[in-house]
């Protein structure tokens with residue numbers, strides 16, 4: 001064993017690995033983003049395409065990342081230096097670390113809003129308000145120059161505080177407590193939502209496809225979201241994979257995390273849409289869906305006070321178990337590539353990302369006029385990272401695993417404690433060599449206008 005691997009922290013238990021990886025996957029993506037983009041692109045039709053991408057692309061890319069991480073025992077950049085020395089593959093790592101900066105900058109802002117909504121819920125801040133006032137409450141909050149910035153900084157501080165403690169005692173310990181709490185709250189909310197009168201329309205919206213609403217943009221968003229929700233394409237799971245012990249069954253881990261993430265996104269849909277329809281509100285609200293529509297629902301609903309507190313606590317918990325995984329990518333990179341200790345890497349990474357985050361937050365208000373491609377800073381970070389950097393990262397991760405790392409080493413790496421033999425291995429290699437890269441390339445080329453179907 002080399003000196004480096006002795007010094008490296010690792011996850012302690014199998015449940016700890018799943019809690020941490022599922023904690024990373026389940027986040028604002030599932031509860032804030034998935035319902036509103038599904039709402040925009042036709043509900044069930046979007047869900048259908050998204051599930052196809054999860055199975056054919058998400059699963060194999062996730063396994064690839066864990067394999068790359070565990071076999072190299074390095075951060076997202078260092079992993080490629082170890083496995084493919086002297087080749088340009090390492091640039092995938094640079095892409096990933098950059099994506100981590102962009103994602104966490106806007107992620108922290110939304111998480112900050114979520115914290116504010118916990119506070120508002122506790123203060124019973126929605127009950128006396130008209131729908132217009134509830135909507136203004138949200139826009140006033142996000143456009144104001146001070147409050148959301150403070151909230152975002154507070155959230156980033158909490159994220160840094162967990163990451164600074166380390167992998168086993170910080171990340172693993174907290175996700176092991178927080179994830180079960182999250183699942184329980186979500187189940188409670190879903191039961192409540194489907195038991196409302198008029199809930200059926202919401203379930204139909206979510207499960208009965210209307211393909212006419214599914215545009216090319218919708219398909220790109222389904223792909224981008226499949227990456228985003230599973231935390232793929234930027235080395236989060238390379239980094240977490242590097243902390244997984246040799247005897248862990250990677251296949252089981254991948255399947256558990258994917259199933260948990262998908263079920264939780266669908267459960268979030270079940271908690272939200274039936275309630276939305278039951279109160280006769282439009283589902284295609286965009287990013288305000290859970291901050292505007294839901295408070296309206298809660299204040300009309302019996303027991304809404306408690307349910308609204310629970311919902312926003314859930315959202316905040318989901319956000320923090322994900323944000324620590326994004327921060328860890330940068331921290332591990334600083335630690336291993338620049339020989340920094342965990343403490344100073346965490347402080348540095350948190351400060352740098354928070355600065356970018358402040359700009360994202362301000363771009364909702366005072367900086368709203370600074371636009372590129374018609375998008376403000378916040379939307380730009382979201383769009384570039386989710387729709388471009390993650391799919392491109394995923395494309396190269398799949399190519400790396402299929403063509404460079406190869407079948408034999410893949411088999412060796414997954415054989416510890418699990419097996420991917422015969423047909424399964426052949427399918428996996430086929431998916432990462434051909435299906436994932438080609439599908440991702442088609443969607444991206446179509447999006448940037450270099451490939452059209454007509």
Ligand code: TRP
Pocket residue numbers: 024025026027028029030103227228229230231232233234236322323325326390
């Ligand atoms: N998957 C998380 C969510 O759904 C967000 C997240 C964590 C993420 N790590 C990531 C997204 C890495 C992309 C890449 O909210």
